[in-house]
Amino acid sequence: MSDHLPSGMTESPHAFDTLRDLLVGPERRDLEDLRRQLEEAGLTTEQIAEHLPEAIALRAARDEKLARSLAPTIEGAIQESVRRRPEKIASAIYPIIGPAIRKSIADTMAGIVTAINQAIEHSLSPQGVRWRIEAWRTGLPYAQIVIRHALLYRVEQVLLVHAETGILLAHAAAPDLETTDADLVSSMMTAIRDFARDSFQSREQGGLRTFQVDEFTILVEQGPRAVLAAKVRGQPPDDLLERMQVTLETVHFEFGDPLKQFDGDAAPFAAALPLLEERLETVVATDRREGTRWGPRVAWGLAGLTVLLLAAWFAWSTWRWRTAVDVLAQEPGIVVLDTDRGLRHSRIAGLRDPAAADAGEVLAQAGIDTRRVEFDWEPFVSLDPRMVVARATARLGTPASITLALAGDTLVATGSAPASWVARAMAATIPGVTAIDARGVTPLFPDAIVRLRRQIEDRQIQFAMGSSALPPEADSPVSGIATAFARLEAEAAELGYRATLRIVGRTDSNGATETNQQLSRDRAEAVGRALTTRGVATEAMEAVGVASSRPIVGGDPAEAGRLNRSVSFEVGLAPTTMTRGGLE
Amino acid sequence: MIQKKICMVGVFGTGKTSLVRQFVHSKFSEKYHSTVGVKIDRKPVQLGGTTVNLLLWDIEGRDGTQEIQTSYLRGASGIIYVADGTRVRTFDQVFELRAIADKALGIVPSVCAVNKVDLVDTWQVGDERLAELDPTLWHALTTSAKTGEGVEEAFQWLAGAVIGERPE
Numbered sequence: 001m002s003d004h005l006p007s008g009m010t011e012s013p014h015a016f017d018t019l020r021d022l023l024v025g026p027e028r029r030d031l032e033d034l035r036r037q038l039e040e041a042g043l044t045t046e047q048i049a050e051h052l053p054e055a056i057a058l059r060a061a062r063d064e065k066l067a068r069s070l071a072p073t074i075e076g077a078i079q080e081s082v083r084r085r086p087e088k089i090a091s092a093i094y095p096i097i098g099p100a101i102r103k104s105i106a107d108t109m110a111g112i113v114t115a116i117n118q119a120i121e122h123s124l125s126p127q128g129v130r131w132r133i134e135a136w137r138t139g140l141p142y143a144q145i146v147i148r149h150a151l152l153y154r155v156e157q158v159l160l161v162h163a164e165t166g167i168l169l170a171h172a173a174a175p176d177l178e179t180t181d182a183d184l185v186s187s188m189m190t191a192i193r194d195f196a197r198d199s200f201q202s203r204e205q206g207g208l209r210t211f212q213v214d215e216f217t218i219l220v221e222q223g224p225r226a227v228l229a230a231k232v233r234g235q236p237p238d239d240l241l242e243r244m245q246v247t248l249e250t251v252h253f254e255f256g257d258p259l260k261q262f263d264g265d266a267a268p269f270a271a272a273l274p275l276l277e278e279r280l281e282t283v284v285a286t287d288r289r290e291g292t293r294w295g296p297r298v299a300w301g302l303a304g305l306t307v308l309l310l311a312a313w314f315a316w317s318t319w320r321w322r323t324a325v326d327v328l329a330q331e332p333g334i335v336v337l338d339t340d341r342g343l344r345h346s347r348i349a350g351l352r353d354p355a356a357a358d359a360g361e362v363l364a365q366a367g368i369d370t371r372r373v374e375f376d377w378e379p380f381v382s383l384d385p386r387m388v389v390a391r392a393t394a395r396l397g398t399p400a401s402i403t404l405a406l407a408g409d410t411l412v413a414t415g416s417a418p419a420s421w422v423a424r425a426m427a428a429t430i431p432g433v434t435a436i437d438a439r440g441v442t443p444l445f446p447d448a449i450v451r452l453r454r455q456i457e458d459r460q461i462q463f464a465m466g467s468s469a470l471p472p473e474a475d476s477p478v479s480g481i482a483t484a485f486a487r488l489e490a491e492a493a494e495l496g497y498r499a500t501l502r503i504v505g506r507t508d509s510n511g512a513t514e515t516n517q518q519l520s521r522d523r524a525e526a527v528g529r530a531l532t533t534r535g536v537a538t539e540a541m542e543a544v545g546v547a548s549s550r551p552i553v554g555g556d557p558a559e560a561g562r563l564n565r566s567v568s569f570e571v572g573l574a575p576t577t578m579t580r581g582g583l584e
Numbered sequence: 585m586i587q588k589k590i591c592m593v594g595v596f597g598t599g600k601t602s603l604v605r606q607f608v609h610s611k612f613s614e615k616y617h618s619t620v621g622v623k624i625d626r627k628p629v630q631l632g633g634t635t636v637n638l639l640l641w642d643i644e645g646r647d648g649t650q651e652i653q654t655s656y657l658r659g660a661s662g663i664i665y666v667a668d669g670t671r672v673r674t675f676d677q678v679f680e681l682r683a684i685a686d687k688a689l690g691i692v693p694s695v696c697a698v699n700k701v702d703l704v705d706t707w708q709v710g711d712e713r714l715a716e717l718d719p720t721l722w723h724a725l726t727t728s729a730k731t732g733e734g735v736e737e738a739f740q741w742l743a744g745a746v747i748g749e750r751p752e
Contacts, residue, residue: 165589165659167639183587187624187639194655195621264586264636264661264747 091224095253098245152283153234156216158276159186160251160269161227162262166190169226169262169269172276189229193220209241223248225259230279237283247275321346324366331357332386345372352377355391381431388432396425402441409433414440419449419573423496426575445495445573452488453571456481456501460552461527461567465508468522470530478527481569482534489540492573500572501536503528505545506552508561513547521545527567585628587637588746589659590739593652593685594666595677596645599699602729603666604640607739612730619644622656629743636743649680654688661746662693664738669698669726672708682721693745694722697738701726 020028059066082089135141156177160170168186173179196208211218217236221228221244228248230240251272252259258268321341325348329336333356340347352359359377360370382388385406392404392411402415411433413425422443426436445453459481461474470478485501492499505524507516524543532538552563592600601619605611608627623642628635643656657663663685667675678696696717698709709726717724723741727734 162659165587165639165661167587167589167659181626183637183639184624184626187589187626187641191622191624191641191656194653194658198653198655264588266585266587 087224094224095249095256098249102242102246153232153236153240154282155230155232155236155240155280157182157231158279159189159229159231160272160276161186161190161229162259163223163225163227165262165264167262167264167266169266170272170276172273172280174280174282186229189218189220190227193227219244221245221248223252225262226251226255228276228279244279247279250275320367324363324368327366328359328362331359331362332384332390333357333382334359334362335380335382345374347374347376349376350378351380351382353382353387353391354379355387355394356382383432388430392428392430392433395430396421396428398425406433407437410435410437412437412440416442416444419443419445419497420495423575427496443573446491449488449491449495449573452484452491453573455484456488456569456571459569460563461523462562463523463565463567465561465565466511466519468519468526470526474527474530478530479534482531482536485531485536485540485571488571493576496576497573498576499540500574501531501541502570502572503531503541503543503567504550504570505543505567506550506564507547508564509548509551510561516547517545519545520547523567585635585637586747587639588661588743589639589641590662590664590742590746591641591643591657591660592664592666593643593657593681594645594668595649595674595681596647598645598666598668598671598674599729600645600664600666601642603664603697603699603727603735603738604642606729606732606735608640610732612732627739629740631740631744631747634747636747638739638743649677649684652681652684654684657685657689660689660692662695662742663689664695664697664742665722667696667698667709669700669709670703670706672713675709675713691721693742695738695742696722696724697727697734698724699727699729701733702728702730 056066078089154174156174157179158172159168159182161167162169166187166189168183171179171182171186173182192211193208207220207222209220209222211220215233217232217234219230219232219236219241221241226248228244228251230236230244232240254275255269255272318341325336325339328334328348333353335351336348337350338348340349348359359375360373363373364370381391388406388411389404392398396404398404398413399417399421402413402417402421405412405414409432411430413422413436417425422438422441425438428436459477461477462471463469464471485499489499503524505520505522505527507520507523511519521543522545524545528538528541528543531541548564551560552566552568554560554563592604594600596618597616601617601623602612604623604625605613608625619642621644625640625642627638627640629638641656641660643653646652665678665681667678669675675698682694698714701707714724714726723738723745725734725738725741727738729735
């Protein structure tokens with residue numbers, strides 16, 4: 001170092017140190033400190049190895065940073081491992097990858113696959129009944145009959161075999177089966193598979209998966225360290241291999257270490273026996289050889305029956321509907337023009353007389369649920385006789401004592417009714433009725449009218465023999481009659497009636513008929529005139545002469561003659577409105 | 585119970601099947617049956633307190649050594665190489681077979697049985713030839729499937745070897 005120093009400084013190294021101290025002293029001390037710190041705090045590789053696990057645990061507990069920074073390295077390592085030794089990774093994840101994939105597939109399929117056929121098949125099988133009969137007939141146990149007809153398959157033996165050596169690890173057999181050479185079978189099977197693999201140069205993990213010996217099928221499921229083989233009598237189902245795969249995966253998972261370290265001692269695998277026994281099964285089902293399956297038949301039968309029932313119900317309800325509509329159409333005052341039958345709601349449109357029966361009630365009586373029927377009626381006036389009568393009955397307020405009927409367009413009333421009703425009926429306008437015949441009706445008049453009428457009709461005016469001159473003593477009765485008639489007219493008018501007075505003149509039976517005829521009319525007219533002078537209107541009166549043709553009977557001939565030389569009265573009462581027919 | 589896979593390896597007609605038959609069933613037949621593929625037999629062997637169940641894979645013998653199906657060797661704990669002492673060529677082929685098996689399987693306890701020692705007149709494999717077998721790699725002996733000579737010893741030795749005992 002000193003070689004490079006300026007020449008004047010060689011003699012005094014102390015001077016140089018001093019100078020150095022002056023120039024970079026603080027920095028040097030800092031450097032020294034740093035070096036010391038590094039040496040004290042710096043860790044050797046061994047020390048790191050010592051503390052690494054705790055350090056990782058500590059940091060991982062604190063936050064996610066460690067995982068984040070390690071992730072790329074681990075990913076890279078796995079990639080490298082897969083690239084160089086794929087079988088290692090495959091072997092490691094074998095126990096978990098199968099179940100994961102299968103579960104995912106099974107979940108998807110579960111929604112699609114339905115067990116309906118199976119359920120029907122087992123519960124509704126006529127085969128079962130037939131087998132029972134056969135068992136009874138042959139005296140064999142029912143179970144034997146079932147197996148004879150319906151044995152699908154039976155897993156009789158399950159072997160767990162060490163993949164590499166072909167040595168039997170564990171073995172389960174059906175209870176009634178004698179198996180002594182399972183270890184030989186296991187080795188032989190391995191040999192056969194080795195042979196097949198060599199002969200057909202198939203890949204390491206595949207190989208012979210099923211082969212048949214007599215009525216047996218041998219199913220083989222190959223794993224990395226163990227092989228599961230099943231000896232099956234009959235036709236094994238497709239999913240049996242899949243279930244064997246599950247078992248094999250479980251074995252790999254639970255017996256990973258014993259499998260890896262296997263050196264001929266099968267003792268640890270005794271614990272796998274329950275797993276193998278799970279695969280022993282006897283499955284019987286409906287005899288399928290005939291190719292006919294009852295399940296679908298029954299299902300179709302049921303479907304057909306349902307269709308038939310529905311059709312029958314539909315036909316019946318249509319028939320009932322039509323019948324009800326027919327009944328409705330025949331109802332007077334209802335004209336059905338259009339029907340629209342729906343599944344939920346039905347509609348009936350047409351014409352309906354307001355006096356007609358309620359359509360809903362008619363339908364209800366025919367058994368139709370009217371809550372679902374909607375009516376659309378145009379009002380109209382029906383000329384159906386029944387409707388006309390019904391309408392007249394309603395409009396006239398007809399009492400029960402009156403019977404109405406229609407003859408042509410004339411309404412015929414019979415019975416008895418207050419005179420006021422008759423008057424009102426005669427005056428009424430009823431659609432479909434051009435005339436009212438109330439001749440069969442006895443009008444019932446109020447007492448006042450009846451009394452006045454009797455008062456008038458009881459009177460007679462006597463005349464002298466052969467004379468038509470009103471005698472002076474007739475004055476008073478004529479006045480009485482005039483008064484009574486005036487009152488009668490007033491009372492009748494109030495009821496809508498018009499009163500008329502018929503004056504009937506008579507003679508005794510002596511003398512010529514022609515003379516007597518004239519005399520009787522003269523007498524009646526004389527009284528008429530007298531009444532006119534007392535205020536009775538001439539148009540309300542009618543004077544007639546009947547001579548002796550309608551005699552008043554009574555007493556001896558002299559008395560009878562006296563009685564008949566007279567005038568009597570008949571009161572008529574008729575409704576004011578005469579245009580619609582008349583009352584006598 | 586310990587189970588071990590043992591393979592019988594050798595070319596055509598050396599007596600592999602006959603050795604197994606003698607060992608397992610104590611029987612011998614002059615009739616020759618060639619083995620197709622592989623035949624498997626089982627023999628429990630008592631070794632002190634333990635029973636070793638030997639699963640004997642009697643592999644088909646072929647003419648050439650290259651044709652041996654090594655896949656049958658997979659997982660074997662021990663191998664019995666069989667040569668025909670009356671045909672020296674088959675003894676030579678044992679070495680080739682050994683090389684192929686070691687490559688496929690790795691080194692496992694092995695026995696070299698030079699068979700048909702009862703046929704003294706035609707015997708071709710002398711002691712000097714037997715000495716070629718490295719005792720650290722092989723247990724060499726002469727056997728006769730017909731008389732049973734050496735048969736029990738060959739299998740007993742191998743059974744002990746595969747479970748880790750080496751009887752002197």
